[in-house]
Amino acid sequence: MQSKKILTSVCTAFIPSSKGKTEERTNAIEEVGAAILNDPDLICAAAEYIKADCFLKAFELYVDKENPLLAELAPSIADATHALLKQLGNFLPT
Numbered sequence: 001m002q003s004k005k006i007l008t009s010v011c012t013a014f015i016p017s018s019k020g021k022t023e024e025r026t027n028a029i030e031e032v033g034a035a036i037l038n039d040p041d042l043i044c045a046a047a048e049y050i051k052a053d054c055f056l057k058a059f060e061l062y063v064d065k066e067n068p069l070l071a072e073l074a075p076s077i078a079d080a081t082h083a084l085l086k087q088l089g090n091f092l093p094t
Contacts, residue, residue: 006035006042 012028015021036042047055064071 006032009035 009028009031012021013025013032015025
């Protein structure tokens with residue numbers, strides 16, 4: 001996928017869904033995901049411009065969405081601040 005198309009898809013993916021372009025956003029997200037899978041170096045390039053905290057927050061949001069049970073169980077081990085995920089985040093590439 002060429003750079004212009006990737007950037008256009010990324011920008012489209014960030015359009016607020018209230019604009020009524022849900023299908024267009026979904027397609028753009030899928031296109032960017034496919035591009036990343038086909039060329040993992042894209043993440044390395046983007047990582048040079050994004051703080052690690054952003055990746056950690058994205059990881060937290062992803063885990064909370066994909067496995068809400070973990071978010072529910074966290075208080076039972078006194079982990080209300082995503083401390084476990086932050087520790088896992090220490091393994092993210094820098």
